[in-house]
């Protein structure tokens with residue numbers, strides 16, 4: 228069996244806790260290479276907790292989860308940077324360094340993930356900025372960019388190391404509807420070139436415009452539209 232046939236994410240019989248409170252239990256799903264999956268559910272239903280577990284920010288205390296070949300159930304802290312190199316993480320708050328230029332923001336991540344050659348770094352920065360629909364903006368400071376442009380820089384940063392999957396937690400939460408649509412289209416394009424996407428969103432219009440498989444956090448469980456029917460409305 229070739230490695231590429233392995234799911235990018237495999238969660239089995241997992242429970243997620245915040246302190247002593249069970250947020251989600253009996254979680255079972257896989258995400259294949261190239262899949263686009265929405266993660267929906269009411270505020271506080273556990274979307275962020277699930278994503279944090281998958282990118283090893285919240286320890287998985289019960290059950291099993293494998294992400295891009297890493298067993299996050301018992302991942303050691305020194306292995307986490309290696310996992311993070313194979314995934315991209317995008318938040319609602321852009322989390323850029325506002326005292327550094329776009330290029331410096333991207334270079335920071337590149338150096339932290341082992342890039343050394345300045346010429347190669349410069350080329351890669353131009354490449355990823357082009358990929359997210361931004362031109363020659365490397366020298367600009369984040370505050371000189373619109374919210375949508377800043378989020379594109381964040382997506383470029385997440386794409387630097389050609390991740391197998393993007394985990395996006397409400398990536399358009401701070402953006403106007405038109406700008407949000409552009410960001411969703413960008414995720415679609417990135418997904419069409421083979422990168423899996425798991426996106427938590429409260430924007431039900433996305434699911435209508437670009438239908439994909441849906442995972443829904445509800446009453447402490449994760450429902451999966453590829454296995455059962457459920458209401459797509461009433462959660463936002």
Ligand SMILES: Nc1ncnc2c1ncn2[C@@H]1O[C@H](COP(=O)(O)OP(=O)(O)OP(=O)(O)O)[C@@H](O)[C@H]1O
Nearest residue numbers: 245246250268269270271272273274275276277444
């Ligand atoms: N750091 C934390 N410490 C303790 N409890 C937490 C923490 N973070 C989240 N929780 C609790 O865990 C539950 C799930 O929260 P989570 O943030 O995962 O939900 P969510 O579906 O992402 O919500 P939202 O849509 O508002 O972002 C909630 O009851 C929340 O209060």
